[in-house]
Amino acid sequence: MEDMHEKQQAMPWWKEAIGYQIYPKSFKDSNGDGIGDLQGIRKNLRYLKELGIDFVWLNPVYASPNVDNGYDISDYQDINPEFGTMEDMLKLIDEAHDLGIKIIMDLVINHTSDQHPWFKEALQGKDNPYHDYYIWADGNDKPNQWESIFGGSVWEYVPAIDQQYLHVFAKEQPDLNWENPNMRQDIYTMIRWWLDLGIDGFRIDAISHIKKSPWHTKPKKDWAYSPFTNVKGIGVYLRELSKVFKEYDIVTVGEASGVTAEQAPEWVGKDGYFNMIFEFEHISLWKREKNDTMDVVALKKALGRWQKRLDYGQGWNALYMENHDVPRSVSVFGNDQPVYREKAATALATMYLLLQGTPFIYQGQEIGMTNMTFRSLDELDDVTAKNQIEELLQMEDNEDRKLEILELMSSISRDNSRTPMQWNTSENAGFTTGKPWMVVNPNYTTINVAEQTQQPTSILSYYKKLIQLRKTQNIFVSGHYHDYLPKHPQVYIYERFLEEDRMLVVVNLTKEPAEINLPTAISGQSWSLVMGNHPIGSHAADPLSPFKQQLKEKQKKLALEPYEALIYHVN
Ligand code: TEU
Ligand code: CA
Secondary structure (H helix, E strand, C coil), X not given: CHHHHHHHHHCCHHHCCCEEEECHHHCCXXXXXXXXXXXXXXXXXXXXXHHCCCXXXXXXXEECCXXXXXXXXXXXXXXXXXXXXXXXXXXXXXHHHHCCCEEEXXXXXXXXXXXXXXXXXXXXXXXXXXXXXXXXXXXXCCCCCCECCCCCECXXXXXXXXXXXECCCCCCCCEECCXXXXXXXXXXXXXXXXXXXCCCEEEECCHHHCCCCCCCCCCECCECCHHHCCCCCHHHHHHHHHHHHCCCCCEEEEECCCCCCCCHHHHHCCCCCCCEEECCCCHHHCCCCCCCCCCHHHHHHHHHHHHHHHCCCCCCCEECCCCCCCCCHHHHCCCCCCCCHHHHHHHHXXXXXXXXXXXXXXXXXHHCCCCCCCCCHHHCCCHHHHHHHHHHHHHCCCHHHHHHHHHHHHHHCHHHHCCCCCCCCCHHHHCCCCCCCCCCCHHHHCCCHHHHHHXXXXXXXXXXXXXXXXXXXXXXXXXXXXXXXXXXXXXXXXXXXXXXXXXXXXXXXXXXXXXXXXXXXXXXXXXXXXXXXXXXHHHCCCCCCHHHCEECCCCCEEEECCCCEEEEEEC
């Protein structure tokens, strides 16, 4: 009894949970102004419940001039009127809780908006108490050549006070000075205020950038952002921040670019700064060219490295294939041609959802939404896309050039994942009755929630089944990880095991058929098929060949269809 109690206590809710990321601006508009809003989310909580979601991460909904779609916050304790009111927010939290869904918010504390009252005060000059909330250098000579993540220099000159401030992102996003204890205390007060309102945690934005190197530091050869990414000594601030979090029973997910698997236990181990992080290693492997093939071996290596480094209680991690900063996974890790799309989407789902960690699904991923073919440069909205376009057009500005850029943006832009959620076949995909703030992908007529809800062989139905499988088989939460055939160029094959119990996940990540030689560790036993993506999409009519229902003891080979995914349980 004692033992069981301990066991139960040792399993925090977020290890068994499935997260869902909502980009509020593009999720659902409730009042016809073309902009998604909190009411729109409230109306669709049931949809999330049926999908099997336990908690939602909301991209920023705070007051903001929207230079970077809410990642430039002008008031941390207010809601952007485009999205609704504080009352709507409280209702959303309540209604979600009634359905057993938790809500976590985005916490953007590397920087504020240049419209934040602190920054406006800071601009008054050195004597202002808020001046030191930001990072300054005297005069107009750049102290270094550091490049901003959004392009251009990190320094912006303010003639009125003859000083420059540092911004890692857009110039309208000045970086906060974490060396200032008053600034830190103000941030902690704000954090407690939200947590006292009853939210269930935070996704902490760009947190690996809060510490900067001494000004004279040069970027590493292959990495322009190294002087302000995961800089030595950052742990002092993260430790202090994590103490505030630990006052509450919440989940924290740090966005941690530049953190390596080797360093991960310090970040997400038992006494880590966060419960989990979004690592960048695997996600940066997407293919940038339309007809490129993904490097399966590299992907397995990246995912596997993190799995192994955090296994056996060394830590925990977030699992994800998509978010609002990267193109759609089916387009860049899979294949969005109609013949392959459904298979590829479900293959990717099978691959990552059954790893060790807490899975996140990005809105629309569960129906296999694809990248957008942008038709004119005006259709792009993202601040980084605009900067890039401007830069590219400076080199050469003509119609051919524009077409080239359009094609490039249609494969790499963050806007690919920000097109409105595709609910049904009515106008604007059922996202809005007005004019959508951002182009709707015309493929909504074939890719949408309403139709996939009806179809038992849809991507959406597959996600539901997969989520239920994960929820009913504890081995997927508590089991260890082992992968096989790391050099196989097409197939990801890994096992989750817990004592005598074993589950095997086999996924062909390419559009070619594949064959694997089963290692003796697998062929030493017989296995039965639990689930697969065989009846999904274009191959729906083919019966599953009988030999796939079982892996017989001593079986030597297994053949896979393009993007086929199979899950076996040891007999
Ligand atoms: O993204 C941050 C981000 O992309 C960097 O942390 C990352 O370090 C970079 O790609 C390094 O190469 C977050 C949000 O997700 C994004 O939408 C915001 O635009 C950004 O922060 C600024 O707040
Ligand atoms: Ca609206």
